[in-house]
Amino acid sequence: MTKIRVGRIATEIAERAIALRRQVHRFPELGFEEERTAQLVERELDTLGIEHRRVAGTGVVGRIAGGQPGKVAALRADMDALPVTERSGESFSSEVPGKMHACGHDAHTAMLLGAAHVLAAERERWKGTAVLLFQPAEEGPGGALPMIEAGALREPPVDAVAMLHVDPRLETGTIGFIGGICNAAADEFRIAIEGRGGHGASPHLSVDAIPCAAAVVLALQNIAARETDPLKTVVVTIGTIEGGYRNNIIADTVTMSGTFRSQDPLVRSGLEARARRIVEGIAAAYGAGATLEVLYGYPPVVNDAQLADTFRRYLAAATTLPVERPAPTMGGEDFAYFAERVPGLMIRHGIRSEQAGSVHPAHSSQFRLDEAALATGIETLVAFARGVGTGEVYGNAARSRGRAACAGDT
Numbered sequence: 001m002t003k004i005r006v007g008r009i010a011t012e013i014a015e016r017a018i019a020l021r022r023q024v025h026r027f028p029e030l031g032f033e034e035e036r037t038a039q040l041v042e043r044e045l046d047t048l049g050i051e052h053r054r055v056a057g058t059g060v061v062g063r064i065a066g067g068q069p070g071k072v073a074a075l076r077a078d079m080d081a082l083p084v085t086e087r088s089g090e091s092f093s094s095e096v097p098g099k100m101h102a103c104g105h106d107a108h109t110a111m112l113l114g115a116a117h118v119l120a121a122e123r124e125r126w127k128g129t130a131v132l133l134f135q136p137a138e139e140g141p142g143g144a145l146p147m148i149e150a151g152a153l154r155e156p157p158v159d160a161v162a163m164l165h166v167d168p169r170l171e172t173g174t175i176g177f178i179g180g181i182c183n184a185a186a187d188e189f190r191i192a193i194e195g196r197g198g199h200g201a202s203p204h205l206s207v208d209a210i211p212c213a214a215a216v217v218l219a220l221q222n223i224a225a226r227e228t229d230p231l232k233t234v235v236v237t238i239g240t241i242e243g244g245y246r247n248n249i250i251a252d253t254v255t256m257s258g259t260f261r262s263q264d265p266l267v268r269s270g271l272e273a274r275a276r277r278i279v280e281g282i283a284a285a286y287g288a289g290a291t292l293e294v295l296y297g298y299p300p301v302v303n304d305a306q307l308a309d310t311f312r313r314y315l316a317a318a319t320t321l322p323v324e325r326p327a328p329t330m331g332g333e334d335f336a337y338f339a340e341r342v343p344g345l346m347i348r349h350g351i352r353s354e355q356a357g358s359v360h361p362a363h364s365s366q367f368r369l370d371e372a373a374l375a376t377g378i379e380t381l382v383a384f385a386r387g388v389g390t391g392e393v394y395g396n397a398a399r400s401r402g403r404a405a406c407a408g409d410t
């Protein structure tokens with residue numbers, strides 16, 4: 001098997017990817033507004049002679065056929081930014097106030113373009129077909145499902161799908177993945193406590209929503225601390241709390257919002273009822289009313305175990321990349337929907353470097369990434385496409401609801 005470790009041409013390709021990443025970084029766009037980014041992707045694909053089509057508004061699907069027939073690998077990159085004001089200090093910082101690529105999706109987009117560049121240039125030397133999925137709105141409301149509904153996994157039918165996500169836990173030059181559940185279901189909730197307002201000097205004539213809300217906040221932690229099997233994982237975070245008017249007025253309402261994170265489907269399905277019992281029970285004890293609304297989000301990403309094993313073996317034979325086994329996180333990712341339909345692999349991509357200052361967590365206004373890592377990411381994506389194409393990298397077809405399920409999607 002030939003090593004696909006990058007040589008001179010790949011240095012040019014990596015440099016091109018860095019330039020593209022900076023262009024995307026300077027003009028971040030939020031979910032389903034990625035028009036400028038989508039046009040940049042389309043221009044680059046045109047330059048490379050790669051056919052493409054628009055789906056789901058700002059999504060772009062490209063397709064490269066290798067020199068010989070083989071299996072179909074899809075590679076997915078998300079393109080959207082976050083509503084954060086950048087404080088990274090980078091010379092190519094966001095030029096759009098209040099918007100920033102603080103999750104590395106600019107690099108994901110650039111690396112997929114870099115991989116497309118390699119695959120197109122070496123078209124005659126590999127088997128199969130590579131499908132390029134440039135996805136909008138990963139940070140919400142979710143672009144994966146609209147892309148699937150538009151036939152992104154069906155035309156042509158995809159055998160396996162992979163994505164990279166930059167990860168400041170891993171050093172530049174490394175990647176990592178595990179089989180099975182590798183992140184969490186991310187569900188949002190909203191709570192409203194309804195009391196009765198009044199004068200701050202006469203609490204006995206009112207129903208104060210604030211102490212009731214405080215009790216609810218504390219009691220909700222019992223879901224994790226006392227009600228869930230300690231060997232299963234759950235997070236209950238209250239992210240916002242608002243209520244009241246002034247120091248001497250008793251607040252009539254308090255609203256809160258938060259997120260549930262879970263991995264086990266049974267734990268997840270029980271969260272709403274547990275939270276409702278606690279919220280309504282405590283409100284009743286305080287003489288107040290309460291409502292709870294749960295907005296279900298992305299399911300957990302489940303990496304296909306066989307795909308993870310075969311890709312690990314393939315990388316060891318075909319590359320010199322260090323491949324780690326990072327612990328799962330409680331983050332959410334709508335790649336889960338792709339991986340529910342065809343064998344999928346979410347790959348963590350090391351970008352940590354003290355020297356480059358890429359030590360801040362994703363979503364931080366100070367987030368940076370070490371651009372030297374882009375070559376590693378490109379190499380990983382190319383290896384996945386080539387390995388799937390020859391059939392050396394494959395998922396568990398029996399467990400996959402893949403092609404059949406895709407065919408039924410509309």
Ligand SMILES: [Zn+2]
Pocket residue numbers: 103139362363
């Ligand atoms: Zn993010």
Ligand SMILES: [Zn+2]
Pocket residue numbers: 103104105138165
């Ligand atoms: Zn992200």
